[in-house]
Amino acid sequence: MQYLIAFLVGGTICALAQLVLDHTKLALPHVLVGLTVLGAILSGFGIYEPFVKFAGAGALIPVCGFGNAIATGMLQEVKRLGWEGLFTGAFEITGLGVTAAVVFGSVIALVSKPKD
């Protein structure tokens, strides 16, 4: 059941984003950044956490989950360090994902070539 909910919720977020891409003049970066900011805002208001509890990976994997991770990391660090946390917190949780993206991206770029 957990898997099914994650699949449906994650799929719905992606489908909505695709509809925005296909039917508006917005380009990919707009949608990408828009969803990230939305996730961060919802996280700041404490709405994203219950959503993650409900949908699991369905809420974490789409890019709004990345926004949530940025905001959550910042809030934690602000509690620990005070205002400096605003600067150190952004990559507190997301560092793992960002580094993984860079490392795996580099590895894949080394072993594969784009084709027509």
Next chain:
Amino acid sequence: MAEKRIGQQTIILSNPPRIISHHCTVGPMEGRGPLAKYFDDILDDDLLGQTTPEKAELAILEQTINKTLNKKSLFVQDIQFYIAGDLLNQIISANFSARSIDTSFLGIYSACSTFTQGVGLGAILIDGGYADKVLSATSSHYQTAERQFRYPIELNVKRKPTNQHTVTGAGAVVLASDGDGPKITSVTFGKVIDLGIKDVNDMGSAMAPAAIDTLTQHLKDTGRTVGDYDLILTGDLSRQGKKMFTILAKDAGLSLGEKHQDAGVMIYSPQQPVGAGGSGCACSAVVTIGYVFKEMVQGKYSRVLIIATGALTNALTFQQGESIPGIAHAIVIEV
């Protein structure tokens, strides 16, 4: 009034230059399309063994030029002008290819209409008595154009149905004052037309008004009708732009019917994953050299109007919200 001009924009070539040699090369995707049997060379590998797509585009262009010259045992010393252009910044494919062609070089740019611009200019140089032989070539490559105008293909961005697929390939012709081959009898260089279309994912519709402007001006200047041509080939409006072109033609009182074909529509089949069809400097070049010339030799067409179209935009101007100016240059080819 200059004696070789008629009307506002058309030049009549009284000593029509002949296309004595020509060659076209296409990539694997074009080789799977409906015109495959017409192309001289179909590559198995769109990188042609090179390490980057930019190097590959240059290699494809150079190979095409060499084969064009070799076909008729021509040497670079026989050529007085080399005219070329492509889609990349600072037309690097054309400029770099000129390193190995030891003659006067004219680099030109009018996006996907570069082919007819180059052939038209070359024909004028010969007709005017400024040259005996002119080499004209264009190239484009899917991967280089995507990375410059949209996204690198590694990013794998889902494309819109109105997007066009840049043709991988190159075409080259040698024009000469005497010899055998189809002749260029007139040239109509187009005006830049901008109706304010800003959708960079639908360049076909942005170019259609320029194509119709050049077509109507050409017919007005020459006093001809659509019926005087066996084929009117626009390129590369693709499916989306062709729709717009048909509507505009109707408004202009022209009934084109089956006489009108578009290079961007012809080069791929509707089943191929290419959005609205083909584009790129190579699109109208390879369809003209591959399909039109061969069908002219077979006797299917005897007088053809080629109207190559270009979208004069770049990645920066569209990000800054500018509209897309279009241009179309026409040449008349007869056997």
